[in-house]
Amino acid sequence: MKKIFFALFLMLFSLSFATDWNSEAALKRVNAIGSKILKANNINFDIEFKVSDEPDINAYANIDKEVYVYRGLLEYVDNDEELAGVISHEMGHIINGHCAKQGVLGVGIATIASQITSNQLVSAVGQQLATSKLSRNDEFEADLSGVDMMIKAGYNPLAMISLLNKITGNYIDILQTHPSGEKRLMNIYNYVEYNYSDKLKKGFNSDSYKKALLVINPNVEKRKASKKLTKKYEKEQKKLLKKKEKRAKKMQGKNSIWDGYYTTLQLMAS
Numbered sequence: 001m002k003k004i005f006f007a008l009f010l011m012l013f014s015l016s017f018a019t020d021w022n023s024e025a026a027l028k029r030v031n032a033i034g035s036k037i038l039k040a041n042n043i044n045f046d047i048e049f050k051v052s053d054e055p056d057i058n059a060y061a062n063i064d065k066e067v068y069v070y071r072g073l074l075e076y077v078d079n080d081e082e083l084a085g086v087i088s089h090e091m092g093h094i095i096n097g098h099c100a101k102q103g104v105l106g107v108g109i110a111t112i113a114s115q116i117t118s119n120q121l122v123s124a125v126g127q128q129l130a131t132s133k134l135s136r137n138d139e140f141e142a143d144l145s146g147v148d149m150m151i152k153a154g155y156n157p158l159a160m161i162s163l164l165n166k167i168t169g170n171y172i173d174i175l176q177t178h179p180s181g182e183k184r185l186m187n188i189y190n191y192v193e194y195n196y197s198d199k200l201k202k203g204f205n206s207d208s209y210k211k212a213l214l215v216i217n218p219n220v221e222k223r224k225a226s227k228k229l230t231k232k233y234e235k236e237q238k239k240l241l242k243k244k245e246k247r248a249k250k251m252q253g254k255n256s257i258w259d260g261y262y263t264t265l266q267l268m269a270s
């Protein structure tokens with residue numbers, strides 16, 4: 001009897017290994033998408049892509065210009081288009097200086113708290129960043145930045161809506177930080193409609209996107225039926241268009257003002 005149990009145990013053990021996480025393949029997949037987005041957008045940042053063997057549905061970007069994608073998220077996305085939505089969103093945080101800004105705020109707090117070494121400081125900030133709440137506006141901006149990057153790289157930007165609508169659990173960056181789901185969906189949808197109407201007409205073939213439309217369509221109909229709401233929408237989109245041009249310049253490589261602050265603070269602490 002014992003032998004049978006042992007054999008069974010061995011079998012299960014090797015089975016679990018056979019389906020084990022292949023970090024090399026995962027990294028290759030994430031790198032391929034990330035590099036494609038970098039190249040297509042002529043992005044002058046040394047962004048590195050990493051994967052992490054954690055079950056959470058999560059991804060984040062940090063001050064060292066690294067984008068981390070967790071195993072849980074890789075298993076959760078339906079296709080590369082949705083994964084590109086996450087990766088480009090995280091890249092948006094780096095390019096728009098959100099991580100550096102958070103870093104400066106983090107260093108400020110850490111420096112007051114105690115005298116610690118530069119290395120400790122950086123790690124404290126790194127940890128803080130993984131769970132810190134980025135501002136709502138930063139999330140909106142990262143989404144739209146991501147949409148622009150996806151388009152240039154040949155991905156369907158509606159995949160971002162598809163994934164966002166699907167996530168209901170514990171995606172730290174996308175959810176905890178987070179303006180309400182509907183606002184976020186509308187922010188992306190309206191932007192795509194105004195700037196890339198041909199892409200919108202093409203649609204996206206997923207259940208989640210279809211379900212998202214059940215939330216989105218009533219808002220669009222309401223807006224189209226109201227002159228006041230239409231005006232508000234047009235004004236908002238014109239404002240966003242100016243920001244889009246600013247962001248395009250940022251991609252060409254000038255670090256944000258926050259990067260400068262962060263470097264100075266690091267030097268002061270060392």
Ligand SMILES: [Zn+2]
Binds near residue numbers: 093134139173174177
């Ligand atoms: Zn985010």
